Amino acid sequence: MAAPQWQTESARHLWRPYTQMKTAPPPLPVVGAEGVHLTLADGRRLVDGVSSWWTACHGHRHPHIMAAVRDQLDRLPHVMLGGIVHPMAATLATRLARLCPGDLDHVFFSESGSVSVEVAMKAALQWWQHRGEAGRTRFVAFAGGYHGDTLATMSVCDPEEGMHRRFAGAIAQQVIAPVPRTLAERARVQALLDAHQDTLAGVILEPLVQGAGGMRFHDVDTLRWLRRETEARGLLLIFDEIMTGFGRLGHTLACEAAGVVPDLLTLSKALTGGTLPLAATVARTAVFESFWHDDPERALMHGPTYMGNALACAAAHASLDLFDQEPRLQQARAIEAQLAAGLAPLARHEGVVDVRWRGALGVVQLAGPADRDAWVAHAAARGVWLRPFNDVVYTAPPLVIDADSLQAIVDTIATGLGAGLR
Numbered sequence: 128m129a130a131p132q133w134q135t136e137s138a139r140h141l142w143r144p145y146t147q148m149k150t151a152p153p154p155l156p157v158v159g160a161e162g163v164h165l166t167l168a169d170g171r172r173l174v175d176g177v178s179s180w181w182t183a184c185h186g187h188r189h190p191h192i193m194a195a196v197r198d199q200l201d202r203l204p205h206v207m208l209g210g211i212v213h214p215m216a217a218t219l220a221t222r223l224a225r226l227c228p229g230d231l232d233h234v235f236f237s238e239s240g241s242v243s244v245e246v247a248m249k250a251a252l253q254w255w256q257h258r259g260e261a262g263r264t265r266f267v268a269f270a271g272g273y274h275g276d277t278l279a280t281m282s283v284c285d286p287e288e289g290m291h292r293r294f295a296g297a298i299a300q301q302v303i304a305p306v307p308r309t310l311a312e313r314a315r316v317q318a319l320l321d322a323h324q325d326t327l328a329g330v331i332l333e334p335l336v337q338g339a340g341g342m343r344f345h346d347v348d349t350l351r352w353l354r355r356e357t358e359a360r361g362l363l364l365i366f367d368e369i370m371t372g373f374g375r376l377g378h379t380l381a382c383e384a385a386g387v388v389p390d391l392l393t394l395s396k397a398l399t400g401g402t403l404p405l406a407a408t409v410a411r412t413a414v415f416e417s418f419w420h421d422d423p424e425r426a427l428m429h430g431p432t433y434m435g436n437a438l439a440c441a442a443a444h445a446s447l448d449l450f451d452q453e454p455r456l457q458q459a460r461a462i463e464a465q466l467a468a469g470l471a472p473l474a475r476h477e478g479v480v481d482v483r484w485r486g487a488l489g490v491v492q493l494a495g496p497a498d499r500d501a502w503v504a505h506a507a508a509r510g511v512w513l514r515p516f517n518d519v520v521y522t523a524p525p526l527v528i529d530a531d532s533l534q535a536i537v538d539t540i541a542t543g544l545g546a547g548l549r
C-alpha cells in the first residue's frame with residue numbers, strides 16, 4: 128500500500144510516541160473508525176484489538192456519544208473552570224461520586240491519566256502538610272506498575288520497565304516494592320513500610336491488573352491486605368483505575384470487586400468511551416475535608432486549563448448512559464469466556480511463558496521481548512490491529528465486540544505463534 132500524501136509529507140513533522148522514527152516502519156494510516164473497526168486510507172478495515180489504548184469500550188463512534196458531543200458543541204464546547212462552573216462538569220462530578228464506592232465523593236477533573244495521578248500524589252502531599260508532616264513526600268509503588276509518563280508519575284512506575292534509568296537524577300526516588308501476593312512479599316512490603324515510615328505519604332497501585340508495566344494480575348486479597356496495612360499506618364492508599372475502570376475486568380471498578388475503598392482513585396482511558404481526553408481524581412471525604420478550611424493556603428494546588436472540558440464531560444455522561452442502558456459488564460464476561468477457550472491452548476507454544484485473561488483482557492506472555500513490528504504486520508494482514516509491548520502480546524477489545532471479530536483476534540495470535548512469531 129502506498130502511503131497517502133499527507134502521511135509522507137508529515138513523516139518528520141509528526142513526532143510519534145515511544146518510536147525510533149528513523150528505523151520504525153511507517154504507522155498505519157487510519158482515516159475512519161466505526162464500531163470495532165478502524166478504516167485504513169486504502170479502504171481496508173482492521174478490528175481494533177486494543178480499543179485504541181483501552182479507551183473505546185463501546186466501539187468507535189457510538190451514536191449516543193456522538194449525539195451528546197454534537198449537542199454540547201452547539202451549547203458550550205469549553206469554558207475555564209476557575210471561578211466558573213458549567214452543568215456538564217457539575218453533573219458529571221455528582222454522577223461519578225454516586226458511581227464510586229463508599230465516600231469517594233469528591234471529583235477533580237484533568238485532561239490526562241498522568242495528570243490525574245499527579246493530582247492524587249499532590250493531594251496526598253498536601254494532606255500530610257496539613258498535619259504538620261511536610262517531610263512525608265515519598266510513595267510506595269510496585270514492581271510492574273505503570274502510572275504515566277510525566278516526571279512524577281514515572282517515579283512510581285516499574286523501575287526496570289519504566290524510564291527510571293534514562294531519567295535517573297531527574298525523577299524522585301520512591302520506595303519500590305513487590306506486589307504483596309505471597310507471605311514473603313507481604314513481609315517485604317511490611318519491612319519497607321517500617322523502614323520508611325517517617326517519609327511516606329502513601330501507597331499507589333493499579334488494582335487487580337497492572338497494565339502497561341506488563342499486564343500482571345493479582346487478586347482481591349492483595350488489595351484487602353494493602354488496605355488494612357495502609358489504614359493501620361495512617362497512609363493514604365491510591366488506586367489507579369485508569370486501565371481497570373469502566374468494565375475492562377468485568378466490574379465497573381476493580382476496587383468494588385474487592386470491596387475496598389481507597390483514599391484516592393484515578394480514572395481516565397474509557398471514561399469518555401474513547402472519544403475525548405478527560406481524567407478524574409476522586410477523593411474520599413476525609414481527604415477532601417482536609418482541604419476544606421478558612422486558610423486559602425489549604426486549597427488543592429492544581430488547575431489544568433482544559434479541566435472539566437464540557438465536550439469531554441458530555442461524552443463521559445453519554446458513555447456512562449451506555450453502561451446503564453446496555454449490558455457492558457455481561458459482554459465483558461462473555462469476552463472472558465471466549466478468551467479463556469481461545470488463549471488457554473496457546474500455553475503449549477514454545478516461547479510462551481504464560482497465558483492469562485481477566486474480563487475483556489487477554490494476555491500471552493513471551494519468554495523475551497515481542498517482535499512488535501512483525502506482530503503488527505502479521506495482524507494487519509489478517510484484518511486485526513494489535514500492538515504488543517515488551518514481552519506481552521495482548522488484546523483488550525471493545526466490550527461490544529462480536530464473537531466472530533473476537534475469534535479473528537484470537538486466531539491472529541494463534542497463527543502468529545504457530546508461524547514462529549515471538
Ligand SMILES: *Cc1c(COP(=O)(O)O)cnc(C)c1O
Pocket residue numbers: 238239240241242244273274275276333338339367368369370371395396
Ligand atoms: C494510561 C495509563 C496512565 C496514563 O494515562 P495518560 O492519559 O496516558 O497520561 C496512568 N495509569 C494507568 C494505569 C494507565 O493505564
